[in-house]
Amino acid sequence: MAFDIFGKLAEERIKKAAERGDFEDLPGRGQPLVLEDDSNVPEELRLAYKVLKNAGYTPPELEAQKELMQVEDLLANAPDEKTRYQALKRLNYLTMKLSHLRPNSGIFSDNDYSDRVVDRLSHPRKASDSDKK
Secondary structure, rough: HHHHHHHHHHHHHHHHHHHOOOOOOOOOOOOOOOOOOOOOOHHHHHHHHHHHHHOOOOOOOOOOOOOHHHHHHHHOOOOHHHHHHHHHHHHHHHHHHHHOOOOOOOOOOOHHHHHHHHHHHOOOOOOHHHHHH
8 A cells, every 4th residue: 555655656756857857868868778688697696696797797607608609609600620629619618617607597407408509500590581681
């Protein structure tokens, strides 16, 4: 019940501020919002990670996950077998590191993750008509 009163009060104040034009000169006005993709972060850790990120600290598993994506891209575009082999070794290491940093996560519990990545990257999907444009 108290929430309804505070909600109505807040709505009223927001409405009055908008009528006065208090929101007209805000930075970023008219620009699209930059939303962060935190879908890979467990829900119970998102707020803590956001606070850490705002403080200039990135958790180790997020850094490793970012590097993992870069290595997957390198593996997909490797110019030769030596580069592919090095990227695959790095991919295996990062997969293991992430599974130890977040042992309760189901993302990296599958032992054939790197095999699936290599298979997917070895058999690129054919470009559809919409990709060619």
